[in-house]
Amino acid sequence: MTDMTEVHSGTEHSAPPIRRVTIEDVARDANVSVSAVSKVIRDASGVSPQMKRKVSTSIDRLGYRPHAGARGMRGRSFTIGVVLVQMSAPFQVELATGIGTELEQGPYQDVIVAAGLSRERQRRSIEALVDRQVDGLILIGPALDHAELESIGARTPMVVIARHGGADHFDTVVDDDHQGAGLVVDHLVNLGHERIMHISHSSGGLQRPHVPSHIARRDGYEAAMKRYGLTPDVLVPGFTEEGGHQAALEALDRRYAPTAIFAGADIAALGVLRAAEDRGLRIPDDLSVAGYDNIFTSRLQRVSLTTVDQSGADTGAIAARLLLDRINGRTEAVHHVIVPRLIERGTTAQATAVRT
Amino acid sequence: MTDMTEVHSGTEHSAPPIRRVTIEDVARDANVSVSAVSKVIRDASGVSPQMKRKVSTSIDRLGYRPHAGARGMRGRSFTIGVVLVQMSAPFQVELATGIGTELEQGPYQDVIVAAGLSRERQRRSIEALVDRQVDGLILIGPALDHAELESIGARTPMVVIARHGGADHFDTVVDDDHQGAGLVVDHLVNLGHERIMHISHSSGGLQRPHVPSHIARRDGYEAAMKRYGLTPDVLVPGFTEEGGHQAALEALDRRYAPTAIFAGADIAALGVLRAAEDRGLRIPDDLSVAGYDNIFTSRLQRVSLTTVDQSGADTGAIAARLLLDRINGRTEAVHHVIVPRLIERGTTAQATAVRT
DNA sequence: ACAGTTGCGTAGAACGTTGCACAAACCTTT
DNA sequence: AAAGGTTTGTGCAACGTTCTACGCAACTGT
CATH class of the missing domain: 1.10.260.40 (lambda repressor-like DNA-binding domains)
Known part of the structure; x- marks a missing residue:
């Protein structure tokens, strides 16, 4: 039938x-x-x-x-592929939006694929885009190692967002995460905190200097702590709400609990806030909390999270422009650094009595 | 050389x-x-x-x-285009994620384009995808009118999410928004509320029965209010945080302010919460607030918004499956209805003294 | 009036696939 | 052993573009 x-x-x-x-x-x-x-x-x-x-x-x-397919066989396809790791990560979405807005003016169309966290799936997503004959690629926070990225960049115009350490065959746009983390530590130390914990994310075996943002943040945190003669204290549950929640519970239940927690991403900081509520701690009186990224939710008055801004939309736009240059023939690599900015809000305050 | x-x-x-x-x-x-x-x-x-x-x-x-381009010229491109209106709308992202997860198993790759709210840009985005020879299209909450959608569906396998009223040339997956809105009103009336305001979004001139979700929600709200002999009260600032904020301020400053506000989307409800804080009202004691969509932020303990869930990931998966069927030859239209579920959280409570 | 230049338009060979139509080779059956 | 059937493999014409190479006409300046 x-x-x-x-x-x-x-x-x-x-x-x-x-x-x-x-x-x-x-x-x-x-x-x-x-x-x-x-x-x-x-x-x-x-x-x-x-x-x-x-x-x-x-x-x-x-x-x-x-017909774009036919076009792609000889000339350009006028398609830009954007690979992001997680669509649910608000900061990545801001970046993608910035890219789209910038591209909108020209003849190029951006298509987005959400690759997921696994290296294998990221690889597959990139390949899928290359198969579809995109004229250029923008990768947001890929977990692939440096050699692999160089090899992809060598055959397709590419810019990578949120990877440190530069590169030969592709451009990068990256926040100065090291400095940004320093800003947070400065802020907390100025408020009198000494037991400042940091929540990070697994490095995935990547080697310095070619590290993703969160490793640079952790490095920046550790450097700043040492500068003040304080002992770094890092937990690595990953950047999710639940990860932040777990890590915070564990830390708060210690004999000498931290008086401040600096999460390497806002999303994890939200979990920290929940943990504080679970333990009946008042924010910011009993515990100061800071994040990184300045996502939409952090700006809500109900949340009002102290964090670091790295202007996602601008970053995306810059990446798009760099890619277009590269498609039009530039071959020397350009590496753009975004300057981070501390946003003080309601979740951080003067350290008070030391709890025990 | x-x-x-x-x-x-x-x-x-x-x-x-x-x-x-x-x-x-x-x-x-x-x-x-x-x-x-x-x-x-x-x-x-x-x-x-x-x-x-x-x-x-x-x-x-x-x-x-x-080479997908070459393939697309004769056979299939194995690409599914997903058009969403706003990447910053968390519910749409959940849908897209659901689609991606479902497709991952087969040979098809989904690519996403963020079209924006304007009808013109949505049209362009769809065209861009068709030019790129996608094998099928999934549209999330498009603002285009029915005739236009039918015409697109007639030439490309397509499924539309979040549009009521059925269709001949494409499938739809849609939440029973009418019923969902009713659940909220029931809930608030049971708590003793009578002055229940609804925040909606402009209809964009679309005609019943082919309406987007938010219109069905408004209809459901009005029907339920009348059923209880109460007077509907609707403001239409649009579904943004700021929209919800403005509308709530306006309503709260009235002589007879509402005792409960039902926003047609969680994102707007967040703005209502901010407005309540601006006016020094305690939630839920002085004002009950409910939303719709059950986005991630609403689940945060700090927010804890009463809302309606329509399981985004499942919806997306269903849409993907329907599209695949259609690509493989089915031509009769299928219309799937998702049953909504009320999620009671901390922003709604018994109505107390009537403020004046 | 002439060769040289410039500018406009066109033919036709790619580009990397698919899938029809057919040839060749191998089995069955009787 | 012949006839027929069934596999299995191949040649080739699309598919919708781009872009190089070239022809032609209309201008230049002498």
């Missing part, structure tokens, strides 16, 4: 084989050659104004749209 | 013309015809096991990957 090699022709609704309007249709309609139409579309040189007019009219009348 | 048709060979960094491995390379390597390789790839019938083995070996050795 289903395929039957068709013999008894279809189920009477005969899928109308609506042919797409092709460049040839336009050429016929305008009474010119296919090449001429192609020229007009790409607005290449050597086209008279009247030719341009004639062809444009036909294009409009017929509602012609160039 | 590279290709030499360039006369004065390139700028010394000689873009390495790394040719992609093609099906022809595989054929040569395996000593068989191109068609044979193609058969193996698509695993069409009429291939001996040894042929299969031979070709697979070559594919692996050479690291061959089929």
Whole structure:
């Protein structure tokens, strides 16, 4: 009843084989050659104004749209692939939005794929995009190692967001996470805190200097602590609400609990806040909490999380511009650094009596 | 130094013309015809096991990957396009994640484009995807009118999420928003509330029954209010945090302010909470607040918003499955309805003294 | 009036696949 | 052993573009 090699022709609704309007249709309609139409579309040189007019009219009348797949076989596909790790990570979404807004003006269209945390899936997602013949790639916080990234960058124009250590074959846009973490520690120390815990995320075996943001944040935290003669104290449950929650519970139940917790990402800081409530601690009186990223939720008055801003939308826009440059021929690598900014809100305050 | 048709060979960094491995390379390597390789790839019938083995070996050795653009010209591109309106809308992201998870198992790859609220940009995004020869389309809460959607669905397999009223040429997956809104009103009335305000979003001129979720929610709210003999009271600032904030301030400053506010989306409810704080009202004692969508933020203990859940991930998965069916030949439209569930949390409580 | 230049338009060969139509080889049956 | 059937493998024409190479016409300046 289903395929039957068709013999008894279809189920009477005969899928109308609506042919797409092709460049040839336009050429016929305008009474010119296919090449001429192609020229007009790409607005290449050597086209008279009247030719341009004639062809444009036909294009409009017929509602012609160039077929990206066919295009990609010889020229450009005008598609930019954006790979993000987690769509649920608000900061990554801000970046992607920034990219889209910047690209919107030109002829390029960005498509996003959510790769997930596993290295294997990230690899697959990138390949999927390359198979689809994207003209360029923007990776947000990939977990792949440096050599692998260089090798991809060597064959496709690429910019990577949130990876430190520079690169030869691709551009990077990265927040100065080391400094940003320092800002938070400075802030907390100025408020009189000494037992400041940091919540981080597994390094995934990546080696310095080619590390992702969170490792740089951790390094920055440790450097700052040492600068003040304080002992670093790091837990690595990962950047999720639940991770932050678990880590905070564990720390708060210690004999000498921290008086301040600096989570390497806002999302984890939210879990810390929940843990504090679980333990009946008042924020910020009994415990100071800070995050990193300045995501939307942190700005809500109900949350009001002290954090570090790295202007996601701008970062995305810069990445997009760099990629376009690269597609248009630049080959020297450019590495852009974003300066972080501390946002003091309601979850941090003067350290009071030391609890025991 | 590279290709030499360039006369004065390139700028010394000689873009390495790394040719992609093609099906022809595989054929040569395996000593068989191109068609044979193609058969193996698509695993069409009429291939001996040894042929299969031979070709697979070559594919692996050479690291061959089929070129999606070229594929798209004759067969399928194995790409599903997902159009969402706002990446910053958490519920839409949940849906997209659900779609991705479902598709991951098969050969299809989903690509996402964020279209924005304007009808024009949504149209452009859809076109961009169709140009890129996607095999199917999933639209999340599009603002386009019914006729336009039918026309797109008639030429590309498509499923639309969050649109009521059914359709002929595409499938839909939609929450029973009418009922969901009723659940909220029931809940608030049971708590003794009578002045219950609803925050909605502009209809964009769409006509019943082909309306987006928020209109169905409003209808459901009004129907429920009338059922209880209460007067509906709707403000339409749009579904943003700031929209909810503005509307709530306006309502709370009235002579007879509402004792409960039901926002048509959690994101707007968050704004209502802020407005309540601005006016020094305690939640839920002085004002009850409810939302719709059960987004991540609402679940945070700090927020703890009473809301309606419609299981985004499942919805997305269902949509993906329907689309695959459709791509594989089904033509009768299927319309799936999700049953909503009230989630009672900390922002709603018994109505107390009537403020004036 | 002439060769030289410039500018506009076109033919046609790619690009990497798919899948139809067919040939070749191998089984069955009788 | 012949006829027929069934597999299995191949050649080749699409598919919708781009872009190089080239022809032609209309200008230049002498």
